[in-house]
Amino acid sequence: MKFFIDTANLNDIKEAKDLGILDGVTTNPSLMAKEKITGKSAIFAHYKAICDIVEDGDVSAEVIATDFDGIIKEGLELAKISDNIVVKVPMIKDGIKAISWFTANDIRTNCTLVFSAGQAILAAKAGATYLSPFVGRVDDITWDGIQLIEEIAGIYSMQGYMTEILAASIRTPLHIVQAAKAGADVVTCPLSSIMGLLNHPLTDIGLQKFLEDHNKGNK
Numbered sequence: 001m002k003f004f005i006d007t008a009n010l011n012d013i014k015e016a017k018d019l020g021i022l023d024g025v026t027t028n029p030s031l032m033a034k035e036k037i038t039g040k041s042a043i044f045a046h047y048k049a050i051c052d053i054v055e056d057g058d059v060s061a062e063v064i065a066t067d068f069d070g071i072i073k074e075g076l077e078l079a080k081i082s083d084n085i086v087v088k089v090p091m092i093k094d095g096i097k098a099i100s101w102f103t104a105n106d107i108r109t110n111c112t113l114v115f116s117a118g119q120a121i122l123a124a125k126a127g128a129t130y131l132s133p134f135v136g137r138v139d140d141i142t143w144d145g146i147q148l149i150e151e152i153a154g155i156y157s158m159q160g161y162m163t164e165i166l167a168a169s170i171r172t173p174l175h176i177v178q179a180a181k182a183g184a185d186v187v188t189c190p191l192s193s194i195m196g197l198l199n200h201p202l203t204d205i206g207l208q209k210f211l212e213d214h215n216k217g218n219k
Contacts, residue, residue, distance in 0.1 A: 062088035103127030136169035153183025
């Protein structure tokens with residue numbers, strides 16, 4: 001399972017790369033705004049900076065338009081930034097049309113804002129490179145986001161769909177482990193969630209004991 005960082009923060013992306021766990025990056029307009037990146041030229045330059053850090057990994061860049069012509073126009077502009085760019089398209093009628101067009105024209109896509117297996121089937125049929133089901137947001141409405149990942153993984157395996165399941169809206173280290181068990185190809189989340197995988201009280205206790213014993217033996 002690949003690890004993508006869900007951020008527009010360059011320092012977090014660099015830290016993930018230094019850890020050796022960076023497979024890619026996902027962004028959205030909210031994450032850009034959080035970093036105070038505004039204006040088309042600044043946003044495009046920031047995407048280029050992200051791609052330069054990621055090097056060979058995929059970087060999802062989201063369109064703002066919700067109509068077919070607008071999505072195509074924005075997607076083509078984004079795809080020109082770097083070979084790393086994957087055009088992120090919302091799960092709407094014109095979004096599916098656009099994904100089909102992009103697929104036919106060898107432009108990779110990430111279908112986002114997915115909340116059901118039916119939507120997942122449509123995205124795969126349209127040829128999406130990645131599918132982004134939102135685990136945490138499904139949980140918020142008292143459904144099971146991880147179960148959705150498992151359901152989609154089962155359908156894709158049975159039907160032979162090539163679209164990769166990119167588990168999004170990951171909020172905890174447990175979500176990451178559960179997504180891996182459910183069959184996600186990728187998880188995307190803040191760096192803090194991935195760093196949380198490091199933590200275990202027995203590791204801390206064991207390390208403290210090793211250091212104490214080492215210090216005793218060197219007195």
